[in-house]
Amino acid sequence: MKNLKRIQQMLLVLCLGLLIAMAGRSARLAAADTGATETPTETPTPAPVQAQSIDYDDLWLYVDPGENTMVYYSDKSKKVWFEALSAEVSSDAVRATGNEGLFCIDISWIKATSKGEINLKGDVNEEIVKVEIPARESKYKVKFDKKNGTLTFTNKPNGVTHFEWRKATSYNWSEPIPIEEALKGGSEEESENSAFCNELEKLRVSGASIYVRIVGKDGELTTTTTDGTSTTTFDAGQRPGKEIKINITKRANAPKIKINGAKLTVNTTTSMQYSTDKGTTWTDTGKAMSLTEIAPGALATGTTSGTVQTVWFRKKAKGNTPYSKPFVLTIPAQRPAPALGPDFTVGSQVDKFCLTFPTASKANPYEYTVVKTGSIFNPAKTSWKSVITGKPISLSVKTAPPGSTIYVRRKEIKLTSKNPQELASATTQVTVTFAVPTPIPTPTPKQ
Numbered sequence: 001m002k003n004l005k006r007i008q009q010m011l012l013v014l015c016l017g018l019l020i021a022m023a024g025r026s027a028r029l030a031a032a033d034t035g036a037t038e039t040p041t042e043t044p045t046p047a048p049v050q051a052q053s054i055d056y057d058d059l060w061l062y063v064d065p066g067e068n069t070m071v072y073y074s075d076k077s078k079k080v081w082f083e084a085l086s087a088e089v090s091s092d093a094v095r096a097t098g099n100e101g102l103f104c105i106d107i108s109w110i111k112a113t114s115k116g117e118i119n120l121k122g123d124v125n126e127e128i129v130k131v132e133i134p135a136r137e138s139k140y141k142v143k144f145d146k147k148n149g150t151l152t153f154t155n156k157p158n159g160v161t162h163f164e165w166r167k168a169t170s171y172n173w174s175e176p177i178p179i180e181e182a183l184k185g186g187s188e189e190e191s192e193n194s195a196f197c198n199e200l201e202k203l204r205v206s207g208a209s210i211y212v213r214i215v216g217k218d219g220e221l222t223t224t225t226t227d228g229t230s231t232t233t234f235d236a237g238q239r240p241g242k243e244i245k246i247n248i249t250k251r252a253n254a255p256k257i258k259i260n261g262a263k264l265t266v267n268t269t270t271s272m273q274y275s276t277d278k279g280t281t282w283t284d285t286g287k288a289m290s291l292t293e294i295a296p297g298a299l300a301t302g303t304t305s306g307t308v309q310t311v312w313f314r315k316k317a318k319g320n321t322p323y324s325k326p327f328v329l330t331i332p333a334q335r336p337a338p339a340l341g342p343d344f345t346v347g348s349q350v351d352k353f354c355l356t357f358p359t360a361s362k363a364n365p366y367e368y369t370v371v372k373t374g375s376i377f378n379p380a381k382t383s384w385k386s387v388i389t390g391k392p393i394s395l396s397v398k399t400a401p402p403g404s405t406i407y408v409r410r411k412e413i414k415l416t417s418k419n420p421q422e423l424a425s426a427t428t429q430v431t432v433t434f435a436v437p438t439p440i441p442t443p444t445p446k447q
Contacts, residue, residue: 048127049120051234052102054219059108061118061131061219062087062099068122071103076117078128084120112136112239136239142212146249147322148186149193149200151212153179160214160241165196168209168245176215188280200248205325207250216240254327257313261412261423263380264291264299266329268313275312279326284316290380291331291423298331300426306334335410335425338366344408344428347392348435353400355393355408362388365411367424370395370432373403379427386411397434404432 047066054061063071063084071084084103087094094104110116116133140156153163162176177196185197193201203210219237223230258267268274268285274294275282291298295309309331315324338344344366347354357366367384371377387393400406407429413422 046122046125048125049122049129050221051120051129051131051219051236052099052221054107054133054237056216056218056237056239058094059106060094061105061107061133063103063105063120064101065103065122066125068124070123071105072121072123073105074119076119078119081121107133113138131234132236134236134238136216137214137241140214140241142244142246144246144248145186147317147320149197149204149322150185151182151200151246153182153214156214157241162215163212164215164240165210165212168211173213188282203248204251208248210246210248211243212246213243214241250325251322252315252324254325255313255315257327257329259291259329259331259421259423260288260380261414261421262384264334264423265289265380266291266294266313268294271315271318273314273316273323275314275326276309278310279312282314282316285313291334295331298334298423300334300336302426303336303339305336308333332421332423334423337426337428338408338410340428340430346406346430348433350435351397353395353406353432353434355387355395355406356390357387358390360387360390365413366408367411368393368406368408370400371405371407372401377405377407379407379424382407384411395432400432402432402434406430406432 046068049066049068049071050064052062052064063073065071072081073084074081084105085094087099087102087104090104105118107116107118110118110133113135115135118131118133120129120131121127137157137160140160141154143152143154144150145152156179161179163179163182164173164176166173181194181196184192184194185200187193190198216239217237220235221232222235223232225231255269255272259265260267265288268287268289270285270287272285273282274285274289276295286293295311298306298309300306311329311331312326313329314326317323340346343357343359345356345358347356355368360366366387368387369377369382369384371382395406407427409427410422410425412424413419415421
């Protein structure tokens, strides 16, 4: 009996299953007759990885993992895959960029001289995303114009508008500078030159080397809209250009300028220039110019001393040779002329004209010259007689004929380690006259 009940139960289950199957078949047939289809449930595909940006200064590629928990990268062979670093746990430099949630890949191993390739994929979505790293620009050239103190760029790539520079011993690049600013130099007025060219001028004191490169553009996502549809793509940007070393030649040494304190001239040549306004304006020089032409304010007038003057000198530019460094000359104030009476005295006899300098000494020398009637006095060409004692000086009628003019002045004191230079003073002049002989009385004849 028990077996019979089991058989009945099994038959009941089979009947129920058959009824259910027939009902399902009927439903499918009915749906087919009405054109309805059954829509299966699809599982969404996880978002693939996406290159986010490239920092060419620090050489990092940043990647958005999408819906992946890990990012892998490989070279163009795609044979070996490496795990990318999470930007949040990598170096301080990377963390500081604010790229939280991204992964970063060091690209310093890719040669800058040729185009590189990095392939990316995720751990969930293994779709491979290729990123091409461009080679740096290397065909452009930069030349230093040593006459004008400017830089000229040639063969630069289209669209390049800025450059940056650094000193050879520095690791810090300047802020981007418009290329046209490199040509704004050569003017005597600093305000007319660009800030960059004025910086180059400072380097010409001793000469220096600098590095120059055209500015790159970091990689970034870009969005374009066409017919109302936005498309986001990754622009790999451009590496900074090759670094070009430029030698900033120093200016030629300044001319060595000296004052001839006796002739009151300066040893200038026709290849020089001088400035009395600290280099703002320059005037060509002649040969052995006088202080009267260059610095008249240094000369005394009457009993009034001159004033100390400062004059700059340089070798002027010629052809491709720039002007030299300046020589700054300080011209001492000329002393006033010696006074007749306190400083020297004169006297005459029938056949002699006498000069006396009571205070003359080696430390306080005087000098004089005799200009005969008809001759022209030229302090730069005349011959002077030095006086270093207080003894009277007698001049004969032949040496100083009546009517001659005697010029007297304090002698130049040459520059030494102990004494500053003193110009020969202004001159005092006296006219030569002789005493009239007393007539001998005619004897009275005897009666």
